[in-house]
Amino acid sequence: MSLININPTTTASWKELSEHYKDIKDIHMKSLFLEDSDRKKNMSLKFEDLHLDFSKNRISEETLTLLLQLAKESKLEDAIEKYFRGDKINATENRAVLHTALRNNNTEPILVDGQDIVPEVHETLQKIKKFTQEVVQGEFKGYSGKPFTDVVNVGIGGSDLGPNMVVEGLHYYKNHLKTHFVSNIDGDHVAEVLKELDPETTLFVIVSKTFTTQETLTNAETIKKWFLQSATENDIQYNFVAVSTNLEKVKGFGIAEDNIFTMWNWVGGRYSLWSAVGLSISLAIGFDNFKNFLDGAYAMDQHFRKTEFRHNIPVILAVISIWYNNFFGSESEVVIPYTQYLQKLAPFLQQLSMESNGKSVDRNGEKVTYQTGNIIWGNTGTNVQHAFMQLVHQGTKLIPVDFIGFKESLYGNEDHHQKLMANYYAQAEALFAGKSAEEVHLDMKVSGDLQKINTLLPFKVFEGNRPSNAILIKKLDPRSLGSLIAIYEHKTFVQGIIWNIYSFDQFGVELGKELANKLLVN
Numbered sequence: 218m219s220l221i222n223i224n225p226t227t228t229a230s231w232k233e234l235s236e237h238y239k240d241i242k243d244i245h246m247k248s249l250f251l252e253d254s255d256r257k258k259n260m261s262l263k264f265e266d267l268h269l270d271f272s273k274n275r276i277s278e279e280t281l282t283l284l285l286q287l288a289k290e291s292k293l294e295d296a297i298e299k300y301f302r303g304d305k306i307n308a309t310e311n312r313a314v315l316h317t318a319l320r321n322n323n324t325e326p327i328l329v330d331g332q333d334i335v336p337e338v339h340e341t342l343q344k345i346k347k348f349t350q351e352v353v354q355g356e357f358k359g360y361s362g363k364p365f366t367d368v369v370n371v372g373i374g375g376s377d378l379g380p381n382m383v384v385e386g387l388h389y390y391k392n393h394l395k396t397h398f399v400s401n402i403d404g405d406h407v408a409e410v411l412k413e414l415d416p417e418t419t420l421f422v423i424v425s426k427t428f429t430t431q432e433t434l435t436n437a438e439t440i441k442k443w444f445l446q447s448a449t450e451n452d453i454q455y456n457f458v459a460v461s462t463n464l465e466k467v468k469g470f471g472i473a474e475d476n477i478f479t480m481w482n483w484v485g486g487r488y489s490l491w492s493a494v495g496l497s498i499s500l501a502i503g504f505d506n507f508k509n510f511l512d513g514a515y516a517m518d519q520h521f522r523k524t525e526f527r528h529n530i531p532v533i534l535a536v537i538s539i540w541y542n543n544f545f546g547s548e549s550e551v552v553i554p555y556t557q558y559l560q561k562l563a564p565f566l567q568q569l570s571m572e573s574n575g576k577s578v579d580r581n582g583e584k585v586t587y588q589t590g591n592i593i594w595g596n597t598g599t600n601v602q603h604a605f606m607q608l609v610h611q612g613t614k615l616i617p618v619d620f621i622g623f624k625e626s627l628y629g630n631e632d633h634h635q636k637l638m639a640n641y642y643a644q645a646e647a648l649f650a651g652k653s654a655e656e657v658h659l660d661m662k663v664s665g666d667l668q669k670i671n672t673l674l675p676f677k678v679f680e681g682n683r684p685s686n687a688i689l690i691k692k693l694d695p696r697s698l699g700s701l702i703a704i705y706e707h708k709t710f711v712q713g714i715i716w717n718i719y720s721f722d723q724f725g726v727e728l729g730k731e732l733a734n735k736l737l738v739n
């Protein structure tokens with residue numbers, strides 16, 4: 218069953234939201250806090266060790282009611298059921314969308330074309346487990362009989378960004394294997410990686426859902442040539458494995474059948490890190506940690522599927538984001554994790570959200586008359602405070618922020634952590650409250666800057682009233698990172714449903730590829 222088609226702008230709630238926007242656009246969040254002394258509590262949600270505070274948004278309880286009404290009128294409940302049970306909601310490619318099945322902890326059947334996919338998912342997971350244990354313990358060895366010291370993930374887009382982000386994000390939990398990533402077709406990328414490596418002790422994981430991607434195949438061929446300078450064709454079976462849906466092509470490359478990890482066309486590239494595409498994650502942190510990562514996502518799936526909208530974290534984040542995008546005219550959102558480990562979160566979320574929802578044709582095939590996909594960007598706190606935050610605080614654009622903080626530091630350095638978290642809280646507060654002319658005036662008087670007051674005052678005023686969500690997690694670990702990523706996946710899904718677009722195809726990436734190929738032929 219396909220998704221129900223509803224143009225969001227024709228719903229009663231959209232019209233009411235347009236009216237309501239006029240009432241709220243000039244209200245300062247400070248007065249919303251004054252009206253409701255429990256606002257922070259009322260606009261907070263908890264899931265396991267994760268706490269979401271969305272009180273610093275330009276919304277009232279009425280805004281939320283209308284936004285959630287919009288979700289209902291968009292038939293979100295129906296869409297969520299179709300998503301989880303494996304209906305072909307990726308209609309343009311006639312595919313189900315089942316990354317959630319990859320982390321599903323129970324054995325209840327999920328049918329695709331009448332066939333239960335759960336057994337093969339578990340089989341592949343077992344294969345990942347066995348292979349991980351053998352490589353980590355040095356039982357699966359390179360061609361010359363030495364255990365592996367290095368793993369190279371060769372892939373691009375969804376076959377790179379997710380594993381790369383998670384391996385770096387969970388570096389604290391890493392074992393002795395060094396993990397490298399080669400993605401770009403730029404030959405200097407692969408050359409820089411190879412120059413550090415010993416062919417005898419390096420395992421290459423070639424990851425490509427289609428096994429037709431120019432970058433990955435070119436890099437894989439270059440690596441194979443480099444490898445064959447020291448080894449024979451027969452040795453490829455020891456040092457190369459692949460993750461793909463395209464078994465014939467992988468075999469054509471020379472990779473042994475036993476070394477192929479399958480995936481399925483019902484897993485989108487940007488949602489594939491839960492499948493064998495995550496093999497390099499499992500190799501880097503061990504299978505038990507990888508399983509905890511999947512379990513964290515599964516727990517969030519249950520929350521998303523079963524919680525009514527007002528207390529549903531992905532739904533709340535999605536509709537608030539729509540409020541800014543479609544009513545305030547915000548074009549972008551910034552995501553700022555306060556941990557250096559998550560430096561690659563923003564590039565990952567860029568693909569997740571922008572490749573999914575960067576669409577301008579609705580599910581009827583008609584041009585949309587409203588804004589869709591957000592521009593996502595970001596980097597880690599506190600670095601961003603010394604870089605782009607000037608524009609977020611005082612620029613002309615309204616840019617909602619997601620701050621992501623962790624209560625505990627992994628190495629337990631309290632001095633650093635207190636300073637880090639003071640900044641996490643201070644940024645949200647500064648965006649919210651700003652600094653009025655009176656406050657600036659007072660400060661300057663105190664510091665004896667009297668003669669400069671008139672000239673400098675306007676430059677030092679912060680308007681405030683700039684929105685942010687604060688996600689606070691106890692500790693960065695495999696489970697919490699799994700849940701966090703699942704939140705953003707489901708947020709993306711909800712937005713696609715409300716915008717009435719197809720979130721799971723990506724035809725927009727094809728034209729550039731075609732033209733590059735034509736240029737190569739000529």
Ligand SMILES: O=P(O)(O)OC[C@H]1O[C@H](O)[C@H](O)[C@@H](O)[C@@H]1O
Pocket residue numbers: 372373374375376424425426427428429430433486487572723726
């Ligand atoms: O895994 P692959 O088939 O090699 O695809 C890698 C990437 O390339 C494509 O062009 C898509 O834009 C991405 O969604 C995909 O993740």
